[in-house]
Amino acid sequence: MxxxxxxxxxxxxxxxxxxxxxxxxxxxxxxxxxxxxxxxxxxxxxxxxxxxxxxxxxxxxxxxxxxxxxxxxxxxxxxxxxxxxxxxxxxxxxxxxxxxxxxxxxxxxxxxxxxxxxxxxxxxxxxxxxxxxxxxxxxxxxxxxxxxxxxxxxxxxxxxxxxxxxxxxxxxxxxxxxxxxxxxxxxxxxxxxxxxRGARLGQVGVRPATFETVGYDEHALALKFGQNMIYANLDDIVDLARRYPDDDPQIGRVMAEVRGEFAQITVGDHYLRNAARLELALTEFWRRSKLSAMAVQCWPAIQRMMNISVCNVYSRLTDRGLLTACEADVLGALAMLISHRVALGETAPHFVDWTIQHRENPDWLLAWHCGNAPVSLAADRSQTALRSRKDMAGALPAPAVDPQAGLNQFQVRPGAVTLCRLAEYDNQWKLLITTGEIIPSDETLAGAWSWVAVKDHARLYRTLVEEGFIHHASMVHGDWTAALLQACRFLDIRPVVV
CATH class of the missing domain: 3.40.50.1070 (Rossmann fold)
Known part of the structure; x- marks a missing residue:
């Protein structure tokens, strides 16, 4: 028996x-x-x-x-x-x-x-x-x-x-x-x-003035998923960041961690210290609000307010499971949450632009963003760098204060990937799902990037255009199509598989 x-x-x-x-x-x-x-x-x-x-x-x-x-x-x-x-x-x-x-x-x-x-x-x-x-x-x-x-x-x-x-x-x-x-x-x-279901999503600041593309309907989020938006003014987050004194041991800890993550750093201590302050402030907002993902304003205000760029801050937050999307893209943050959870948290997502088509390989596209990829995704840690936007070659001396400093520069590791993007129009939800393969390259490019080979780029791009999917997506290693299709069925979301 x-x-x-x-x-x-x-x-x-x-x-x-x-x-x-x-x-x-x-x-x-x-x-x-x-x-x-x-x-x-x-x-x-x-x-x-x-x-x-x-x-x-x-x-x-x-x-x-x-x-x-x-x-x-x-x-x-x-x-x-x-x-x-x-x-x-x-x-x-x-x-x-x-x-x-x-x-x-x-x-x-x-x-x-x-x-x-x-x-x-x-x-x-x-x-x-x-x-x-x-x-x-x-x-x-x-x-x-x-x-x-x-x-x-x-x-x-x-x-x-x-x-x-x-x-x-x-x-x-x-x-x-x-x-x-x-x-x-x-x-x-x-x-x-x-x-x-029931997620709390953070929004810090506002979208870029011309980016209607990242607009969203808070009421639709509440109706569909029972979600709540938790807002914070960028001014308040910056004020919280500035309250951390130079001798706070948390500041020293974060600065030391950042120094240990890159093979080359061509930004100054002013950046490292202010970035640590902002990271601690955003972490405090996340934990106090019990967030599942957040979308944060990243330009141009933060450059004026703190004299830094924030890409590396977002990369570090995402690497710790504090999923952070750029340019106040709330639906982009939700796509990151989908990627993170379908991979069971075993690998971090990369919030990317569908950037350009390869000039010689028509089925390759550049999955890129300014410098926000988690360092855990680097193809070669010996080739990682923390740069200024105006000196991606690392050829110039680091100025004492540089509002363009703070961009990760490296190629994302090769392998199978799934890219997804959530969209809502007139209370109808859909999820773009496509897979590809990151192809290693000998190039040196700005920011955090990878060439992704897809099965049929022409069909994919036409689908993005005709279905109203915007230029942001979440990319995560692994082929999770089957799981995402099941999730769409359970959530009554229309899958758009290319």
Missing amino acids: YENVSGPIIKKGLHPMTVAVRIGFVPSYRFQWTDWTARMRADSLAALSALKGVEAVLFPTPSANGATLDAEKGWTPHGAVHDLDEAEVIAAYFRQQRVDGLVLCPLDFGDERSAAKIAEQLGVPVLLYATREPAGLPGPALGRQSDSYCGNLSMASALYRRKIPFHFAGIFFPDEPGFAAALDPFIRAVAVVKGL
């Missing part, structure tokens, strides 16, 4: 920057609890708890007397669900445990009504899978053990009938390697949905 595992299963020692989700597992059975259903339950729990990005797996626990229902403890008679009463109990337990996504499995034929009831009450992303049919039962009846294949159709139709969006992963034994591969995009999609 298989042990009826008691829960929940919670992972310990996760890194603070790790993006992780809490999954509720609904093992469903029809009439009788058997050795086969117990085995599929145990194997499923073992597989789910091993998935990357899963902080905890919550599930029904068998009650001691095999009869009691308890919503606070998540008890059902067999640690599974097979009727509406058990469904109500487990839905309440999952709500209490703050489940972010549901995984449904008919261990045998399953019970469609109770599984759908839990999904209906939770309102979180749902994944459904069936188990393979084992050898038939011994004896003259020639009976089948599972019938999960058949019951899965009933469960799926119950979700469809209720207009509950779900993803069907396939038919597996849970200990197959393909099971984890099929569930990985779902876990990442749940991370995206969790990150967007």
Whole structure:
């Protein structure tokens, strides 16, 4: 017999920057609890708890007397669900445990009504899978053990009938390697949905005067995602920055960190000290406001107010998970949040311009911005530099005060990447999703940059133009198309895949 595992299963020692989700597992059975259903339950729990990005797996626990229902403890008679009463109990337990996504499995034929009831009450992303049919039962009846294949159709139709969006992963034994591969995009999609719903977004200052392109509708954000905008005047942030005295140990710490991040620095201590002040002020605003992402005014006011440029400050914030978009682009910050969460926080996003098409390779585009890429993305740390906008060659002596100082200069590391951009027109949301490959180059260019080879640049660029996507995007290493498509389904966002 298989042990009826008691829960929940919670992972310990996760890194603070790790993006992780809490999954509720609904093992469903029809009439009788058997050795086969117990085995599929145990194997499923073992597989789910091993998935990357899963902080905890919550599930029904068998009650001691095999009869009691308890919503606070998540008890059902067999640690599974097979009727509406058990469904109500487990839905309440999952709500209490703050489940972010549901995984449904008919261990045998399953019970469609109770599984759908839990999904209906939770309102979180749902994944459904069936188990393979084992050898038939011994004896003259020639009976089948599972019938999960058949019951899965009933469960799926119950979700469809209720207009509950779900993803069907396939038919597996849970200990197959393909099971984890099929569930990985779902876990990442749940991370995206969790990150967007109810997020607090910071906006510091205003957009550039001529950049209507980064305008957004705060009401639409509230309606779609339940998000809140947290505003700060740039004057107030600068005033907060100026309050840090020169001898504050935090200033010295940040300056030392910046000096240690670059192979070459051609800016002066005035920049390093004022940039440290601004970084600390923005960090304080982020933490006080409990933000998920922020968009900050970066020119021209800050150059006048603090005599620095802020690209490196934004790069350092983003590298620490404090996602910061340039030019007060709030939807750009949301795209960064999507990139960060779909990658489970394992690599930082780069907020880029769709800049130019390569002169010789028509399917290459330059993914660039002034100098904001996190240093963790550098292709070669020995080739990193912290520069002034007016001296990207590093050929001039650093002036004592330079409002153009503070731009990272390096090539972003090669590899597969996903670029995305969120857009909203007339309360209709869409997400541009495209993938490419960063191609190493021997060139030396200004700012933080990479040449990205895409499958069909002409089609991509025409799509950007005709669908109203602006010149900003978020780029992150890895191909996360499958996960983003699932996230779009759960959030009712139209995916635009090129």
